[in-house]
Amino acid sequence: MWLRRQGCLRPAGCGVEELxxxxxxxxxALRKARREQQLISKRLLRDxxxxxxxxxxxxxxxxxxxxxxxxxxxQRGTEEKERGRALVSLxxxxxxxxxxxxxxxxxxxxxxxxGLLTSNQALLxxxxxxxxxxxxxxxxxxxxxxxLPATSYLLTYLSGHSSDFIELCLYTLGNLIVESEAVRRxxxxxxxxxxxxxxxxxxxxxxxxxxxxxxxxxxQAKEAPEKIIPSVLGSTLPQHMLQLLQPGPKLNFGVAVxxxxxxxxxxxxxxxxxxxxxxxxxxxxxxxxxxxxxxxxRTEDAGLELLACPVLxxxxxxxxxxxxxxxxxxxxxxxxxxxxxxxxxxxxxLQKQPSLLPEGLWLLNNLTANSPSFCTSLLSLDLxxxxxxxxxxxxxxxxxxxxxxxxxxxxxxxYCQHLWPGPLLCSLLGTLAFSDTEVVGQSLELLQLLFLYxxxxxxxxxxxxxxxxxxxxxxxxxxxxxxxxxxxxxxxx
Amino acid sequence: xxxxxxxxxxxxxxxxxxxxLPVERSPKAGAVPFRFTARQVRFPRxxxxxxxxxxxxxxxxxxxxxxVAGAPERPRVPEFTCQVAGCCQVFDALEDxxxxxxxxxxxxxxxxKRAFPSGHLLDIHILEWHDSLFQILSERQNMYQCLVEGxxxxxxxxxxxxxxxxxxxxxxxxxxxxxxxxxMSPATPRAxxxxxAEALGAEGEQVEGDAMEVCSEPAGERHTAGRRIPPTICFxxxxxxxxxxxxxxxxHQ
Numbered sequence: 001m002w003l004r005r006q007g008c009l010r011p012a013g014c015g016v017e018e019l020x021x022x023x024x025x026x027x028x029a030l031r032k033a034r035r036e037q038q039l040i041s042k043r044l045l046r047d048x049x050x051x052x053x054x055x056x057x058x059x060x061x062x063x064x065x066x067x068x069x070x071x072x073x074x075q076r077g078t079e080e081k082e083r084g085r086a087l088v089s090l091x092x093x094x095x096x097x098x099x100x101x102x103x104x105x106x107x108x109x110x111x112x113x114x115g116l117l118t119s120n121q122a123l124l125x126x127x128x129x130x131x132x133x134x135x136x137x138x139x140x141x142x143x144x145x146x147x148l149p150a151t152s153y154l155l156t157y158l159s160g161h162s163s164d165f166i167e168l169c170l171y172t173l174g175n176l177i178v179e180s181e182a183v184r185r186x187x188x189x190x191x192x193x194x195x196x197x198x199x200x201x202x203x204x205x206x207x208x209x210x211x212x213x214x215x216x217x218x219x220q221a222k223e224a225p226e227k228i229i230p231s232v233l234g235s236t237l238p239q240h241m242l243q244l245l246q247p248g249p250k251l252n253f254g255v256a257v258x259x260x261x262x263x264x265x266x267x268x269x270x271x272x273x274x275x276x277x278x279x280x281x282x283x284x285x286x287x288x289x290x291x292x293x294x295x296x297x298r299t300e301d302a303g304l305e306l307l308a309c310p311v312l313x314x315x316x317x318x319x320x321x322x323x324x325x326x327x328x329x330x331x332x333x334x335x336x337x338x339x340x341x342x343x344x345x346x347x348x349x350l351q352k353q354p355s356l357l358p359e360g361l362w363l364l365n366n367l368t369a370n371s372p373s374f375c376t377s378l379l380s381l382d383l384x385x386x387x388x389x390x391x392x393x394x395x396x397x398x399x400x401x402x403x404x405x406x407x408x409x410x411x412x413x414x415y416c417q418h419l420w421p422g423p424l425l426c427s428l429l430g431t432l433a434f435s436d437t438e439v440v441g442q443s444l445e446l447l448q449l450l451f452l453y454x455x456x457x458x459x460x461x462x463x464x465x466x467x468x469x470x471x472x473x474x475x476x477x478x479x480x481x482x483x484x485x486x487x488x489x490x491x492x493x
Numbered sequence: 494x495x496x497x498x499x500x501x502x503x504x505x506x507x508x509x510x511x512x513x514l515p516v517e518r519s520p521k522a523g524a525v526p527f528r529f530t531a532r533q534v535r536f537p538r539x540x541x542x543x544x545x546x547x548x549x550x551x552x553x554x555x556x557x558x559x560x561v562a563g564a565p566e567r568p569r570v571p572e573f574t575c576q577v578a579g580c581c582q583v584f585d586a587l588e589d590x591x592x593x594x595x596x597x598x599x600x601x602x603x604x605x606k607r608a609f610p611s612g613h614l615l616d617i618h619i620l621e622w623h624d625s626l627f628q629i630l631s632e633r634q635n636m637y638q639c640l641v642e643g644x645x646x647x648x649x650x651x652x653x654x655x656x657x658x659x660x661x662x663x664x665x666x667x668x669x670x671x672x673x674x675x676x677m678s679p680a681t682p683r684a685x686x687x688x689x690a691e692a693l694g695a696e697g698e699q700v701e702g703d704a705m706e707v708c709s710e711p712a713g714e715r716h717t718a719g720r721r722i723p724p725t726i727c728f729x730x731x732x733x734x735x736x737x738x739x740x741x742x743x744x745h746q
Contacts, residue, residue, distance in 0.1 A: 023552065026552060026555060027548055027552060030547075030548045030551050030552065031544065031548055034544055034547055034548060035541075035544075118669045118670075120596065120597060120608060122589070122592045122593035122595075122596040122597060123589060123592075123593070125592070125596060126589075126592055149665060152662075152663075152664045152665060152668060153669075156610055156611065156614070156670060157610050157611075159610065159611035159612070159613050159614075159642065160595055160596075160599075160600075160610045160611050161595040161599055161611075162591055162592040162594075162595035162596065163591070164588050164591065164592060165592050165595075165596075186663050189661060189662050189663050190641065190662050190663055190664065191641035191642060191643055191644065191662060193643070194641070194642045194643025194644075195642060195643075197643070198642055213554070213557075225538075235643075254557075257553075261550060265538070268536065268537060268538045268543075269537075269538055270535070270537070290504065293504055294504065297501065297504070303553070305549070306549065306550070306553050309546040309549065309550070310546075310550075313536075313543070313546070316534075316535075316536075317535055317536070319533060320533045320534070320535045334510040335508045335509065335510065336503065336508075336509055336510055336511050337503060337504055337506065337508060337509075340500045340501070340503040340504040341504055343496055343500055344496065344500065344501070344504065346494065347494045347496055350494050353549070355545035355546070355549075356545065356546060358542065359542075359546060362534060362536070362542075365533070365534060366533040366534065368531075369531040369532055369533045370531065370532075370533065371513075372513035372514065372516050373510045373511050373512075373513040374511070375513070375514075376511040376512065376513045376514045377510075377511040379514070380511055381497065381499050381500055381503060382497040382499060382500075383496075383497075383500070385495075386494050386495060386496055386497075389494045389495065390494065406529050406531065407531045410518065410522055410523065410529065410530075410531050411514070411516045411517075411518070412515070412516050412517035412518055412519075413517060414514040414515050414516075414517065415514055415516075442529075444527070445523070445527055445528070445529040446529075448522070448523075448527045448529075449522055449523075449529070452519055452521055452522055453519070453522075481526035482526050482527055484526075485526055485527070
């Protein structure tokens with residue numbers, strides 16, 4: 001159940017170093033795109049190697065005459081197999097941007113293709129759909145937008161039964177969705193949301209994964225919070241999504257990844273998270289988190305962080321809903337195992353994907369901020385020391401770790417009793433040496449709480465050259481007042 | 494990062510919350526110049542906090558989509574024939590057969606043998622084309638339902654419905670699964686004549702060269718099966734869908 005789609009399409013003759021280099025390039029491009037708020041652009045979704053086809057077949061540039069010939073053969077050929085082959089040849093050509101351009105400007109070509117797509121010849125339908133899919137992949141807007149006449153049919157076919165065909169239609173739609181708001185302005189009135197809602201009941205895993213992909217693209221759109229998410233929330237999709245995220249023998253990793261991201265785009269838009277909570281989102285996601293931690297323990301390294309990331313985000317955002325307090329016992333997230341699971345995941349992130357540590361710690365903050373119970377769990381499960389081990393990772397991580405520790409300390413003397421004696425003070429003397437003002441500031445906050453509720457800690461602080469550690473920051477504008485106050489407290493202790 | 498064994502043991506244990514230690518706050522905590530307050534945090538969609546995770550997500554998508562773009566390799570099996578009566582299509586791959594079956598044999602109207610892409614459209618077709626009660630009722634109330642799933646609008650005539658599909662749902666005016674039935678009384682006796690049932694709708698639409706249900710089979714090849722065929726019926730199979738070819742076909746295609 002945790003095995004994801006095996007193997008990536010590798011361009012022929014690519015060594016490991018080359019792959020790594022390409023991956024770094026792609027990553028840099030994605031980062032740039034995200035900062036420009038262009039991450040949803042489909043331009044970046046396709047592997048940039050049009051010349052390298054699969055199985056040794058090369059994308060050919062077709063001219064107008066050749067395209068016309070293939071189309072005619074497909075329409076009027078005598079034998080179905082022959083007609084199918086004509087479309088296959090056309091598809092290979094369409095992998096090339098030049099052929100795509102020629103195709104869309106050729107009069108009647110899209111009309112013919114749509115005619116074949118809606119023909120009653122199954123093989124031709126499938127091949128026509130593949131041609132369309134190729135076009136939808138295009139980096140050029142004009143090409144993808146030329147596919148618009150086909151969308152009503154693609155949506156109609158989602159209610160069909162042929163799983164391969166539906167999968168293809170969904171990936172095509174997903175590509176088109178991402179293309180532009182203009183495309184979405186057509187797809188929404190055409191009923192894409194109800195069509196997806198009907199399709200989500202399919203028993204086929206491949207269909208579900210494709211559907212999750214298409215839906216995630218839709219939900220990621222800039223205008224989604226106002227124009228798309230309300231109707232998605234009003235449909236039966238949320239219940240089905242949560243069902244598909246429930247751990248158990250039926251959980252499919254690829255499907256779960258897609259729908260977890262869908263859920264993330266919905267929750268972080270803050271449209272109506274209360275509704276999700278009434279559908280049991282918190283308990284489903286909590287159980288899924290436990291399941292993920294279990295998988296990590298079994299060292300099933302199948303890209304688990306791809307699923308962990310959106311799950312953490314959803315939980316963190318959902319916990320902030322006021323509705324959480326009002327809803328019944330089983331709906332709320334109270335299970336102590338969640339804390340255990342989270343730490344197992346933090347350990348996993350430290351090894352595999354340190355960039356996800358902040359996200360995990362964000363959840364820990366939201367769990368502990370207003371919860372004496374979870375703060376107690378941190379203490380009773382001996383998790384303070386592991387938390388301290390994360391301090392050196394980065395400033396962002398340090399800040400979050402210190403914040404969580406403040407969450408614990410601010411609950412009073414009963415909690416601070418468990419914080420000192422212990423490694424905490426020594427770690428704080430360490431963080432006081434950091435250059436980052438915010439990290440130092442948070443260290444000062446924690447020291448204040450510690451000294452307030454555990455005065456003996458102040459004495460120990462003095463004995464460990466704490467004052468000198470503080471002096472370093474006496475001139476820093478943002479820190480001076482607090483430094484001064486602490487110096488006073490320590491001296492009077 | 495070392496985790497104490499208690500953590501793993503706890504994960505394996507049963508659900509339950511820790512009994513909280515007593516909370517006792519002093520008003521001095523977080524007081525000026527200090528400022529700490531324990532609070533939950535939300536991040537909105539575009540926040541840079543999400544950058545790393547989002548980038549990883551898209552790298553994953555790139556890999557998946559690259560796989561999807563390639564045509565699948567289909568395992569070949571020994572050739573076999575479609576078992577539906579009258580269909581002689583031959584296959585050497587199961588997926589091709591699956592699609593063939595679902596396209597041509599799954600949602601087939603038992604009255605006129607026309608095939609539809611979904612059960613939904615088939616149901617609407619049967620209602621509007623083969624249900625005489627429908628005709629009667631539609632004179633008094635709006636019976637033509639919108640084809641888009643999720644839209645509950647109903648209309649007096651098929652033309653009104655088409656207008657709605659075009660204006661409200663941005664459907665193409667020549668949407669192939671919305672051909673109006675020719676408005677003829679079913680009781681009118683007629684010689685079996687080649688009829689393009691939808692080519693001439695009540696509103697006098699032009700015959701479209703590539704209309705889906707254009708019939709090109711001459712009468713002689715009609716598949717009567719000993720039943721009286723209402724004259725408004727055109728057998729879908731063998732129709733050249735989408736093009737002007739007049740090739741005659743005997744098989745269910």
